[in-house]
Amino acid sequence: MKKNSFxxxxxxxxxxxxxxxxxxxxxxxxxAGIGLTVFESAAMSALNVTSxxxxxxxxxxxxxASYIELxxxxxxxxxxxxxxxxxxxxxxxxxxxxxxxxxxxYGVTDEIFALSVTHPAPLPPAYSYGLIACAVPGWVAGTALxxxxxxxxxxxxxxxxxxxxYGMFIAILVPPAKENRAVAVVVLVSMALSAVMTWxxxxxxxxxxxxxxxxxxxxxxxxAALKPISEEADADAP
Amino acid sequence: xxxxxxxxxxxxAAVTYLIRLLPLTLIRRRIESRFLRxxxxxxxxxxxxxxxxxxxxxxxxSTVSAALGFAAALILAFSGRSLMxxxxxxxxxxxxxxLVMPVLPL
Numbered sequence: 550m551k552k553n554s555f556x557x558x559x560x561x562x563x564x565x566x567x568x569x570x571x572x573x574x575x576x577x578x579x580x581a582g583i584g585l586t587v588f589e590s591a592a593m594s595a596l597n598v599t600s601x602x603x604x605x606x607x608x609x610x611x612x613x614a615s616y617i618e619l620x621x622x623x624x625x626x627x628x629x630x631x632x633x634x635x636x637x638x639x640x641x642x643x644x645x646x647x648x649x650x651x652x653x654x655y656g657v658t659d660e661i662f663a664l665s666v667t668h669p670a671p672l673p674p675a676y677s678y679g680l681i682a683c684a685v686p687g688w689v690a691g692t693a694l695x696x697x698x699x700x701x702x703x704x705x706x707x708x709x710x711x712x713x714x715y716g717m718f719i720a721i722l723v724p725p726a727k728e729n730r731a732v733a734v735v736v737l738v739s740m741a742l743s744a745v746m747t748w749x750x751x752x753x754x755x756x757x758x759x760x761x762x763x764x765x766x767x768x769x770x771x772x773a774a775l776k777p778i779s780e781e782a783d784a785d786a787p
Numbered sequence: 788x789x790x791x792x793x794x795x796x797x798x799x800a801a802v803t804y805l806i807r808l809l810p811l812t813l814i815r816r817r818i819e820s821r822f823l824r825x826x827x828x829x830x831x832x833x834x835x836x837x838x839x840x841x842x843x844x845x846x847x848x849s850t851v852s853a854a855l856g857f858a859a860a861l862i863l864a865f866s867g868r869s870l871m872x873x874x875x876x877x878x879x880x881x882x883x884x885x886l887v888m889p890v891l892p893l
Contacts, residue, residue: 561870596800620799623798623806634808650811709879711881718838739834747842
C-alpha cells in the first residue's frame with residue numbers, strides 16, 4: 550500500500566466528509582423519526598453508504614414492507630453504482646491484486662466515484678482507501694449525531710454544508726469541460742435533461758436514481774456515437 | 788439491535804454491495820470496443836452533471852441561498868480553484884446568505 554496515495558486520498562476526501570456529515574445528519578434525524586435507535590441508524594449508514602438508498606429504505610421500513618420490496622427499491626435507486634463500477638473497472642491496473650476490488654467496491658458512492666475518476670489511471674487502491682477512511686466516518690458520525698441530537702441543532706449549519714458536495718461536483722466538472730468541447734456538451738445536456746425530468750409534470754414521478762441512469766445511458770451513448778474518443782485522449786481519460 | 792431491523796439493514800447492504808461489486812470483479816480486462824470505451828469515458832460527466840442540477844437548488848434552506856452557492860461554486864471552479872476551496876466557499880456563501888436574508892427588508 551502506497552502511503553502517499555493513501556494520504557492524498559485522505560486529503561481529497563475532506564470535502565466529501567463535510568458534505569456527508571450534513572446529509573447524514575438529516576438522515577439521522579429522519580431515522581430517529583421512524584423509531585430507529587442511534588446504533589441502528591449508524592449501522593445502516595456504515596453498511597450501506599448510499600444517501601438516496603437509505604432515505605428510501607426508511608419509508609420502506611416504516612411501512613413495514615417486505616424484504617423483497619426493500620431489495621427492489623435498492624436495486625432501482627442504486628443501479629447507477631453499476632455504471633460507475635463499470636467505468637471504474639477500466640481505471641484499475643490489471644496487475645492489482647484481485648482482493649482490492651472487494652475493498653474498492655465498498656466505496657463506490659457518487660462522491661468517492663467522482664474523486665476516483667479524476668485520479669490519473671491506474672487508480673491505486675490506497676487512494677480509494679484514503680477517500681473511504683476520510684469520508685465514511687463523516688457519514689456514520691453525522692448519522693449518529695443526527696439520530697441522537699438532531700432536533701437540538703439549528704438547521705443553518707447543515708443547510709450550508711448541504712451545498713458542499715455539489716460544489717465539489719462542479720469543481721470536478723468544470724476544468725475538463727473547459728478543455729474538451731464534447732465533455733462540455735455532455736455536461737450541459739445532462740443538466741438540461743435532468744431539469745426537464747425533475748420539473749416536467751409527466752416525468753417528475755421518475756425516481757432520482759432512475760432519472761440519473763436514464764440520462765447517463767442516453768447522453769453518454771449519444772456522445773460515444775457522435776464523438777468517440779481518440780486513442781490519445783483514451784490514455785489520460787478523465 | 789432488533790433482529791427485524793438488522794435483517795432489513797443486511798438485505799439492503801447486500802443488494803447495494805453486489806451492485807457495486809459485480810462490474811468491478813467481472814470486468815477485469817481492458818474493454819476493446821471503441822464505442823464502449825467512449826461511452827464509459829463520458830459516464831462520469833453525464834452522471835455528475837445530472838446529479839448536480841437541479842438538485843443543488845434544493846440542497847439548502849432556500850432556493851435563493853442555493854442559487855447563490857451554485858453561482859459561487861461555478862465562478863470559483865472556472866477560475867481553477869481546488870475541490871475543497873470550491874466546496875467550502877459555496878457553503879460559506881450559503882451560510883452568510885441564510886444569516887443575512889431574514890434581517891433584510893425584502
